[in-house]
Amino acid sequence: MTNVQINRLKDQAFKYTGIFCTLIGIVLLAIFTGSILMDGLSRIDWQFLTSLPSRRAEKAGILTAWSGTLWIFGLTALISIPIGVAAGIYLEEYSKKGRLSSILEVNITNLAGVPSVIYGILGLAIFVRTLHFGGSLLAGSFTLSLLILPIIIVSTREAIKAVPSSLREASFGMGATKWQTISYQVLPAAGGGIATGIILALSRAIGEAAPLIVIGALAYVPFVAKTPMDDFTVLPIQIFNWVSRPDPAFLVNAAAGIIILLGITFLMNGIAVWLRHRWQKKMNW
Amino acid sequence: MKISEKIIEGGLFSSAVITILTTIGIIWVLLSQSLVFFKDVSIWEFLTSTEWTPLFTKKSYGILPLISGTMLTTLIAVAIALPLGLCIAIYLSEYAPRKFRDIFKPMLEVLAAVPTVVYGFFALTVVTPFLKNIFPEIDTFNALSAGLVMGVMIIPMVSSLSEDALFAVPKSLREASYGMGATRLQTSFKVLVPAASSGIIVSVILAFARAIGETMIVAIAAGQMPNLTANPLAAVETITAYIVQVSLGDVAHGSIEYRTIFAAGLTLFAMTFVLNNVSFFIRKKYQEKYD
Amino acid sequence: MSTLTMEKKTHFAEPIKNMSDSKKKPSIAKISTNNVNVFYGDNKVIKDVSIEIQEKSVTAFIGPSGCGKSTFLRLFNRMNDYIETFRKEGDICIDGKDIYGKKVMVEELRKMVGMVFQKPNPFPKSIYENVAFGLRIQGIKKRAVLDEAVEHSLRQAALWEEVKDQLNKSALALSGGQQQRVCIARALAVGPSVLLMDEPASALDPIATSKVEELIHQLKEKYTIVIVTHNMQQAGRVSDKTAFFYLGNLVEFDKTKKIFTNPKQELTERYITGRFG
Incomplete structure (x- = not known):
């Protein structure tokens, strides 16, 4: 050869x-x-979805877990979306190239790489102890919001960057103020990209267990949370709890819980990919 | 400028400032609690003692076993993710038909989106029994299983960022190499990988940092046994798994056991902080090179 | 525009055929193409081109941008193969052998047909490693063989005296003109007999350009050179024969002197005199 x-x-x-x-x-x-x-x-059956946790594997259910996940999803979205999008807008449209903006940029890159368990420690010290939220939904949501802020900020910036500057110039040229330009032109045009980032970030948040364990979310919560100040558990923690039990019957419960969790994760990721695809098509005018 | 415009700008600015406050918060919390901890335990003991038994009656506070456990699982993960991720990156950017790439790249990224507790379940119930067939002496909780699964999890991180780096290599270098009669393989490894090396290094560092900070996989599958060993078949405990272990137990707030998680957290934060910054500055430098 | 297309249809089909019949030289052509068509998807970018290029001569391809001259040049070392929608019809032979034949290995072909690109594109490696690259990928490891080939190639590229003391320096640290000569040396190192140059001086300053042109003159003694250029003065200075392309057609192919002083086609004359392009 x-x-x-x-x-x-x-x-x-x-x-x-x-x-x-x-x-x-x-x-x-x-x-x-x-x-x-x-x-x-x-x-997975009606009993599994509507039962409280139990010491007996076949009687245990995920009612508290999925309702906790829903609470966390809603509260985290309420807290993180406005802050994250606002910070992204500031960094992309307002901040001037200089010392402060480069510090902000390095800092956000760094935060994105901080292990989630460290956010748990931060949440434990600040929200649980200092602000006396206890191991509540509110403390959990604030902690997860800080965790996903960098993701939302970065994707907001990317989406805004993709909006052609001609659009801004046209708006300014008609006498619009900066905020009018951003809210009427830039944000609607960037919306698909921002939404994609938000969904991916929230999908990350509801899959997290470690930071919530650190702030003291409990595995055994025998009631459904009524207010944001209630104790809670979430699907990943419930799964972790079942995985850690020696009785193999609980592994079946864990598998069933994982199916629900994976279903939610894949659904959200699918929506995000679809949204991004649609938005990218729109942006290629 | 109108006053309302000023107010809006102020609101946006304070949102951005929250990210700085978060960093300050993390550093302040870790440092202040660790300082209290280091009043009781000397830094010397913390860094050099080879035993970590804060939850036992006979207490010892040497972080080394936790660091070795962390490094062991991380190295196994990177040993899996680096070759696989790099091969994927080269294949997708230099070989794969466009259609194949468009379909499989998003699918790969799903690997990174799967909740880590799910990976932990996978490691414990599928990978460990499988490994037991090959190594009968393996512990039920072991570094190898957790490391391997963590490796699969960080593959998309290495492959995505490396592919971006390969993509950024100017087309003219590819043409030059092909024009000399080089195959795609020779072009990839002799021209493109060296030219994209900084981006590839960044991807590996970030994957490394991600593996160091990963919690649920190791908490479920690697065990909770602080163990100064390089044996991948043995049970170990990582820094992150220790923090989870303490959080799950009944440790009194304000006790020295409670503060160990801040000292351990500080160690973990320092490791990832250094890695993230190194990668950030490599990336900055290399962006300038191609612009 | 419409008058141009009309002219194209009426004028040049015949003269080209006449030329290839009557003006065939006795020596065998180094490169010959026969009724070549090239498509990118549904776009026909080369239309029925037949040409014969003599050994150890310099042939220039000229024409306005988008006329297909670069695409045509890249047929000779099959650099178009990497474009997914690329398709060609007709035969292209070098030394009488069909280079698109089933048994032809593209890597072997490219060793025989070297290429120099528009922008200097040295690898981000040392000068030495750049020139030795082609030999290394063939599996040559002996230092002495590599040393000799590097020196020989750099001498041929008229660069040896300038860089012999800094062979381990990064090629990117050289000036643009030097970089381009490194690229020429790199192409020569694998021992080609044909050298394709795709606007090799368009990114260089006038002094570097004249050095490259001088080099082309010297290399003609050993190599068959085909050069694509935008610059008509350059075509006039360096080439023996010139081919004028327009909209994928070969409009006229003749001795350079003839093309520049007394072209047969009105279209050629209009392009040469700068009335369009």
């Missing part, structure tokens, strides 16, 4: 290695999802 033939052979070999590597993660995930569906799907 000549050198060229050998090189070609290596090239082909790498091509198949590449396909293999690309598919292996996806295939693993598919196998895993399949096996979880086999384990847990039969466990």
